[in-house]
Every structure is written in structure tokens, then in C-alpha cells.
Amino acid sequence: MSITVEGLEHVYLPGTPLEKKALHDVNLEIPTGSFCAIVGPTGSGKSTLVQHLNGLLRPSSGHIYLDGVDITARGVDLRRVRQRVGLVFQFPEQQLFEETVWDDIAFGPRNLGLPAEEIARRVALAMALVGLDQGVAGRSPFGLSGGEMRRVALAGVLAMSPEVLVLDEPAAGLDPRGRDEIIARVATWHRELGMTVVVVSHTLEDVAPFATQVVLVAQGTVRYTGPVRELLANGELMRQWGLDVPPLVELMENLRACGLSVRPDVLDVNETVAEILRATGGGPS
Amino acid sequence: MNGIMLGQYVPGNTVLHRLDPRTKMGLVFAYMVVLFVARNFLGLAVLAVLGLAGVVLSRAPLRSLVNGLRPMLFILLLSFGLQAFFTPGQVVWHWGVVHVTREGMQMAFLVATRLVLLIMATSILTITTSPVALTDGIEYLLSPFVPLGVPAHELAMMMTIALRFIPTLYEELDRIMKAQMARGADFTGGNILRRVRNMVPLLVPLFISSLRRADDLALAMEARAYRGGQGRTRLRELSMARRDWAFLTVGLAVMAVAVVLRWWP
Numbered sequence: 001m002s003i004t005v006e007g008l009e010h011v012y013l014p015g016t017p018l019e020k021k022a023l024h025d026v027n028l029e030i031p032t033g034s035f036c037a038i039v040g041p042t043g044s045g046k047s048t049l050v051q052h053l054n055g056l057l058r059p060s061s062g063h064i065y066l067d068g069v070d071i072t073a074r075g076v077d078l079r080r081v082r083q084r085v086g087l088v089f090q091f092p093e094q095q096l097f098e099e100t101v102w103d104d105i106a107f108g109p110r111n112l113g114l115p116a117e118e119i120a121r122r123v124a125l126a127m128a129l130v131g132l133d134q135g136v137a138g139r140s141p142f143g144l145s146g147g148e149m150r151r152v153a154l155a156g157v158l159a160m161s162p163e164v165l166v167l168d169e170p171a172a173g174l175d176p177r178g179r180d181e182i183i184a185r186v187a188t189w190h191r192e193l194g195m196t197v198v199v200v201s202h203t204l205e206d207v208a209p210f211a212t213q214v215v216l217v218a219q220g221t222v223r224y225t226g227p228v229r230e231l232l233a234n235g236e237l238m239r240q241w242g243l244d245v246p247p248l249v250e251l252m253e254n255l256r257a258c259g260l261s262v263r264p265d266v267l268d269v270n271e272t273v274a275e276i277l278r279a280t281g282g283g284p285s
Numbered sequence: 286m287n288g289i290m291l292g293q294y295v296p297g298n299t300v301l302h303r304l305d306p307r308t309k310m311g312l313v314f315a316y317m318v319v320l321f322v323a324r325n326f327l328g329l330a331v332l333a334v335l336g337l338a339g340v341v342l343s344r345a346p347l348r349s350l351v352n353g354l355r356p357m358l359f360i361l362l363l364s365f366g367l368q369a370f371f372t373p374g375q376v377v378w379h380w381g382v383v384h385v386t387r388e389g390m391q392m393a394f395l396v397a398t399r400l401v402l403l404i405m406a407t408s409i410l411t412i413t414t415s416p417v418a419l420t421d422g423i424e425y426l427l428s429p430f431v432p433l434g435v436p437a438h439e440l441a442m443m444m445t446i447a448l449r450f451i452p453t454l455y456e457e458l459d460r461i462m463k464a465q466m467a468r469g470a471d472f473t474g475g476n477i478l479r480r481v482r483n484m485v486p487l488l489v490p491l492f493i494s495s496l497r498r499a500d501d502l503a504l505a506m507e508a509r510a511y512r513g514g515q516g517r518t519r520l521r522e523l524s525m526a527r528r529d530w531a532f533l534t535v536g537l538a539v540m541a542v543a544v545v546l547r548w549w550p
Contacts, residue, residue, distance in 0.1 A: 056463045079469055087467040095464040097489035107486065111469030142493070156468060 001067050001084060001163040001196055003030040003053060008062035010048055022048045023220050026062070030164075030213070035190045036198045037207035037228065040217035041242040046200045047090070049217060050166050053198070054085035083112060086162030090169045092153035093146065101127075101144070101152050102137040108160040119159075126155035129189065147178045154182075165189065166198040171206055179206060186210075205246035208232065209267045218242060232265035248272045255279075294415050300528065301343045301413040306422030308529040312536045313410045319540045320399050328546040329398050335539045336402050339409045353408055354401065361400055368393035416448045421523055424514075438514025446502070454495065461490045 008026035013019050023045045030036045040046050051057040052064055055071050055078045063072050071081050089095065098104035105126055109119040127134060130151040136144065141152050150170075157165070167186060171179035183199070187210040190197045201207050204214070208228050216224035216231060218241035224231055231237065235253055238245050245253075251272065252264040262279045266272045296302075301309070316332070323329050340350065354361075374388030411419070424441035431437050462472065465486045472483055 051463065054467060056466060079471070082467055082469060087464075089460065089464045089467070092464065094494055095461055095468075095486075095490055097486045107465075107470075108468035111471070160468065 002032045003085075003164065003196075003198075004028070004065040004068075005049075005052070006063045006065070008049070008052060008064065009060045010045075010052070010057060011060045014060065021220060023059075025221050026217075028215060028222060028225065030196065030198060033194055033196055034212045035187065035210050036196075037204070037211035037214045038198060038200045038217060039202065039204050039207070039214060039243060040223075041244075042202055044218045044242075045220045046202075046217050047168055050087065050168055050198065050200055053164070053166055054087045055081045056087065079111075083160050084162060085164045085166060086157040086160050088154055088157045088165070088167045088170060090172055091150075092157075093141075093149035095156075096141040096149060096153060099140060100138050101132070101141050104141050104152060105155045105159050108156055112160065122159045122161065123155075126159040129158055129185075130155045131185065147174060150174070150182070162195075164196040164198065166200075168200045169202070170199065171201070183207065183210065202244070203246075204228075204231070204238070204243060205248065208246065216241060216243060228267070229265040232267075233263070235264065293412070295345065295349075295412050296415070297344060297413070299342060299344050299413065301339065301409070303528070304413075304532060305523055305525050305529045306414050306418040307425055307523060308525065308532055309410050309414055310419075310422050310426065312533065313406050315537060315540055316406050317403060319543055320402055322547060323543045324395070324547055325549065326395070326398075327549055328543040329395065329402070331539060331543040331546065332402060333398070335536065335543075336405050336409075340405065343409050343413050345409065345412045349412075350405065350408060354404060357400070357404055361397055364400065365393045365397050368396050417445060420444045420448075421519075421521070425523060438517070442514075450498075453498075454491070457494060458487065458491060461487055 372389035374386035
């Protein structure tokens with residue numbers, strides 16, 4: 001499913017002394033089947049933006065279209081919108097409340113009014129997708145580790161069978177291994193199930209290897225949209241808008257400053273090594 | 286959070302804002318007592334002038350004070366009606382069994398005036414005094430009772446922490462609510478039983494995070510050697526300035542006049 005954002009503006013607490021314009025002039029196109037990374041520094045408006053994609057926030061002005069249908073119009077079935085666009089909040093494990101893992105994952109499908117066997121099928125599928133052992137289904141979610149709790153929460157959204165999966169900082173607060181694992185898993189769903197994915201992150205290097213499109217948000221609006229390599233090659237732009245330049249890109253920039261002609265738009269360690277070897281004319285000895 | 290609630294602190298820099306919280310609390314307490322000691326309109330008129338002076342000095346928007354009275358309107362009308370209809374005395378108007386007496390009308394106006402002034406005085410106190418200053422004041426005023434086992438510092442600390450976490454909890458509730466709505470939850474429809482059941486997905490996560498937060502907070506406080514009120518110094522010492530004594534003198538003098546007027550014919 002494609003998402004189009006047009007002239008989006010969002011003002012918090014309008015008409016009060018605390019009025020704050022969080023977003024303005026946001027225009028965005030997320031095509032079907034893409035892996036869209038929304039990056040930007042803290043407080044740039046990323047989270048506010050994604051909460052519009054499933055109608056949790058109403059824009060102060062502007063429109064959001066899902067497959068060409070305006071979801072900001074009156075009379076739109078918001079529950080259906082929220083089923084089609086699954087949103088996983090930051091620290092989603094804080095939303096768990098049921099007595100068992102199974103019941104918690106089934107909360108969404110139950111709200112959709114599905115028959116019992118369909119709910120069971122979806123819960124089992126969602127658990128398999130996030131890599132949870134079926135054995136934990138009967139346990140309390142509060143007895144699990146932090147990483148497992150997060151996977152339960154993810155499964156809870158996946159069980160809604162969304163066409164688009166939006167994740168707000170899915171790796172926040174996890175150890176490095178947990179970070180890599182969860183992003184890799186999302187990338188697998190995108191690749192193998194053809195799911196349209198939107199991932200919000202303030203670290204570009206986490207999502208760069210998988211993103212088909214990157215959106216840089218800073219100070220309330222979109223500053224760049226396009227392929228990830230183009231942004232990586234533009235260190236100036238990243239610095240201008242307060243985005244941390246990925247360490248590997250910084251390494252390449254330093255090497256270039258030292259006179260080595262390497263390209264800076266590298267996605268991962270392997271690519272970096274290959275590029276340095278190419279530029280130095282060396283090879284594995 | 287819509288609009289300004291009754292008695293919500295409005296930051297400012299008027300002379301009332303700068304007064305010591307103990308001065309304001311003492312004056313308001315005395316005012317409340319005197320309101321009920323005064324028993325005629327002359328006395329209440331003197332007190333009303335004093336109250337209005339407070340309103341003017343606080344520069345509180347008059348509209349917010351009037352709006353603040355609105356929730357009390359029912360109680361105001363009820364007590365007015367009770368006094369007007371059920372006070373025995375000289376009948377001035379009657380309709381069937383219902384009759385209004387001269388004394389009843391007098392009492393009704395008296396009670397209504399008292400209530401309005403009471404609400405006004407406490408509103409001025411909370412509008413001009415930050416919650417932190419209020420708890421400081423409460424702690425000080427409760428300190429004479431510490432030997433009797435009143436945990437003055439602990440009560441004040443609990444109040445401070447509770448006030449500090451209201452916005453945090455509000456934000457958290459908003460976030461959890463959205464997260465559950467993203468999973469198709471609906472918090473608006475259904476009968477009362479259903480609505481209560483719908484609260485479970487909100488309250489359980491809220492309780493869990495509150496308990497965790499309380500744990501973290503306790504740990505962080507102890508890590509910084511917090512051990513209650515004994516021997517504790519303060520960042521902001523309460524101090525009585527000359528203006529405090531001036532306000533106390535003038536305020537109490539006017540109230541004394543109102544008390545004396547009680548024996549006016």
C-alpha cells in the first residue's frame with residue numbers, strides 16, 4: 001500500500017501559551033513495497049509524523065492518502081485504517097497488559113472481531129514471525145526479558161495483519177545484538193513477505209543497509225528524500241540538520257581528506273573494507 | 286487539558302506572587318475563620334473589599350475567577366435555597382406551602398456571600414503560589430506538630446512528588462492510549478461496564494510503569510543520600526520580608542474590624 005502525505009502541518013495545543021508547531025509543509029511519498037527510513041535528530045518531529053500515518057493524530061492542515069484515499073476526510077473508518085497501517089510505538093513493551101503472552105498478542109485481532117480460529121492462526125503466525133517460541137504463549141509477559149517483551153509487543157501489531165508496518169525507534173534501549181537482530185528481522189519481512197515498512201530512527205547506520213528510500217526530517221519538515229547512498233555521500237547535509245554521520249562514512253571522509261580516493265557512501269563494514277582495498281590497490285594477502 | 290482550572294497556578298511577578306507562602310496561607314486561613322465570625326453585611330462588606338483588593342493585586346484574569354466559580358454554582362444555589370425557604374421568621378412572600386421569610390432572605394445572601402468570598406480567597410492563594418512554595422509553606426506550618434508524630438517533611442515531599450508527576454503520567458497515559466488504539470482498541474463506545482473493562486489495557490501498563498518509576502526515583506534519591514527531613518537544608522529558604530509583615534498587619538487589622546463589626550447593632 002502506498003502512502004502520500006501532502007502539505008501536512010501539526011500544531012500542538014493551538015491557541016494556548018504552550019502552542020508549538022511540530023510539523024510544517026511535510027510532503028512525502030512512500031511507494032508500495034518500499035523500506036522507508038525516516039531519520040532525523042531528537043525532537044525533529046519524526047514521531048509526530050508517523051502518528052499521522054494511521055490517523056492517531058489529526059493534522060492541523062494537510063492530507064494523508066492511503067492508496068489515494070484521504071484518511072483525514074470525515075467519516076473515514078479509522079479502525080480499518082489502523083488495521084491496514086500497523087504502528088509500533090517506541091518502547092512498545094510498555095503497552096503489554098494481559099495475563100498471558102497469547103492473550104496480549106490476541107488483543108488486536110479480538111478488537112477486529114475475528115473468529116476464534118482465525119485469531120489463533122494469527123497469534124501463532126505472529127509469534128513465529130518475531131521468533132518467539134510457542135512455549136511462552138501461556139506465560140505472563142511480565143516474566144520475560146526486555147527483548148522478549150518487545151517481540152511480544154511487535155507480534156501484537158503483526159497479528160493485525162497490517163499492509164504497512166510503521167516502527168518508531170524499534171531498536172531503542174536494546175543492546176547492540178538486540179538492535180541488529182530486530183532490524184534484520186524487519187528487513188526479512190520486507191524482503192520475503194513484501195511488506196511495506198517505515199522505520200523511524202535517529203541513527204542512520206542502523207537502517208541504511210536495508211532502506212530503499214530515506215527521508216531526513218529536521219526542525220519540523222522534510223529536508224531530504226531519496227536513495228540512502230545519495231544522503232551518505234552528502235556529509236554536509238547530514239551535519240547541517242544535526243543528524244549523526246555514520247562512523248563508517250566519517251572514516252571514509254577522513255581517508256579522503258588524507259588523499260585516498262574512496263567513495264563515502266558505504267552501507268556496512270564489508271563494503272567499507274572492499275572499497276579501501278580497491279582504493280589502495282591491495283587485496284587479501 | 287483545556288483552559289485554566291479553578292485555582293491553577295498562574296506564573297507571574299506581582300507583589301502577591303512574591304509574598305512568602307506562609308504569609309498568604311496564614312492570611313487566607315484567618316480570612317476563612319473571620320468569614321464565619323462576621324454575621325452581618327457590614328462585616329462581610331469589609332471582608333469583600335479586602336478580597337477584591339487581593340484580586341486586583343494578583344492581576345488574576347477576572348474571567349478565570351468567574352469561570353472557577355461555575356462548578357460551585359450548584360452548591361451555592363442549594364445553600365441559598367435552603368436558607369431562603371426554611372428559615373422561620375416574618376413571611377414576606379408565599380405561594381401555597383412555600384414561603385420566604387425576611388430572615389431567610391438575609392441568611393441566604395449572607396451564606397452565599399461567604400461562600401463566594403471563601404472560593405475567591407483560596408483561588409487567589411493557589412493562583413499566586415506555585416505548588417512547590419505551597420508545600421514548603423505546609424511543611425513549615427506543620428513543623429510544630431512534628432514532636433506529636435506528624436511527618437511534616439515526608440507529607441510535603443509526597444505532595445511535591447505527586448504534583449511533579451501529574452504531567453508525566455498524563456503524557457504516559459496519552460501514549461499508552463494511542464498504542465492500544467493502534468491495536469484497534471476503542472475507548473469511547475459501549476455501556477458503563479464495557480467502558481470500565483476497556484480501561485484495563487490502559488491502567489495495567491500505567492500502574493506497572495508508575496511502580497517502576499517510583500522504584501527508580503527512590504533509588505535515585507537514596508543514591509544522592511536522601512534520608513528524610515532531619516538536618517536537611519534548603520535551596521530556597523523561606524524568609525519573611527518587610528512586605529510580608531506589612532501585608533499581615535494590614536490584612537489582620539482589616540479582619541479585626543470585620544470581627545468587631547459583629548457587635549454592631
